[in-house]
Amino acid sequence: MFQVRDVTFKYPRNRKNTIKGISFDVKQGEIFGLLGPSGVGKSTTQKIMIKLLAGYEGDIQYRNKDLKTYDKEYYQEIGVGFEVPVHFSKLTAEENINFFKKLYRNQANTDAMMERLGIFEVRKKRVGEFSKGMKVRLNFVRAVLNNPAVLFLDEPTIGLDPANARIIKTMIKEYRDLGGTVLLTTHLMNDVDELCDRVAFMVDGRIPVIDTPRNLKLKHGERKVEVEYTMGDATRKATFDLETLSRNDEFFNLIRTKNIITMHSKETTLDDIFIKITGVEKYA
């Protein structure tokens, strides 16, 4: 769908490039995650790809055609979900959606979407009276109201309760399963783990790693099993290598003779990989 090659970009007032030669492909029908700490160029990359920023160097092809050659018709094909709510606060949810919907040739069944996201009942309420979570859900409806071929989402579940975050994630997966392409920017590694077919980690305007979450875990993971057991009054822990577990006598002896409290496989999480690759303590 997209072929991004050696793209660099410098903001006019900056001395250094914000984007320093990134290359990646986004395939049709995949959810591609763009990850990285704040300020590494994720949003800038997304803004370039949604044509909010011009003046980049390098080449971006969309459907095998230079992105620069697309005019406003490009927006008939894409949907953009911003991180911050972007609605007219004194119009109702329905008026907001209907206004934007009429600008597109392709129009989705937004009533059904609003119903699924639990905001249909309040569709006649002014958006200014909405909670943050309701605005985020309305943002999502706004992004997909033209049945886009490509969906750009920036933190689509931030500020949502787990139940509504689950509904949005399910809707994103359904969209992908129907052939839609998603470029997702998020800090929430659970979302990435659940949704993304491939992820690119951005560090200082570059992309050092692109892979599937599973491959990343295999490459960077330490496959261990941690067993917690009691010994007298004390609680002890022992860690075993998962690969050689079936031949490990010490492990079998332990589970036969001790009172086991917990036993967990210790696969590396995307959080660990994020920190390892980007060198940033995400929650520090």
Add this chain to the structure above:
Amino acid sequence: MPNIFVLLLGEMRRLLRYNIMAASVVVALIWIGVLYLTEIPDITFIFPLLIFVDTTSMAILMVGVTIFFEKQEGSLRTILVTPITKFDYLLTKSIVTVVSSVVTLVILYFYATYFRELNLNFMAMLGSVILVSLFHSLVGFLLTYNSRDFTSLLINMMKYLVVFMIPTLLVNINIIQHDLLEKILYVAPTKAAMLLLYSSAGELALWELIYALAYMGLGSIILFIIVLKRFNHFAAKESGV
């Protein structure tokens, strides 16, 4: 429905919801108050003056207010990723500003004809208001492009009013009588606007009418091209550049 109509309806709806149209009507009522307090029965001279002040300043303000509301709420960002062209976006805002100026004109004209003596050609006044309002809505865009926030827009607008509008006004009501200044003022867009509005009262030489029409008409076309060209830079700035 073509996008320009969708935009127009949306813009009108927002003018009502955000009470911008209401504010415009309140200003018209203030002008009625001014006319009411004026003891002169024939207000043919004062009427174009009030319309001049309203049309020039309100047109600039209205464009600025609507854009700053959109900036503040982030809705401008989402508008930028729709199939709307910048031509449609800018034209819509200008048309809506003109509509607001016409509403004020109609309110004032209704009061003036029923309660005072007014001898001017309404259609000529309507045409003049449309041109003057269009021109100043475009001035509003340029001032908004160069303003960080709404306060900064107000300061820029005040500069425009002090440099162009107030001298034109003071010369027109003979508070300032200075030959050279009167000639220099022909450079100011506000002079052309004032002359055009007074043309409806039939007090204008032909060359003055041609000058005023050409200034406002050609000026609007040139300004629109400039506003259109500079929109990309403004949009990029809104995107974080």
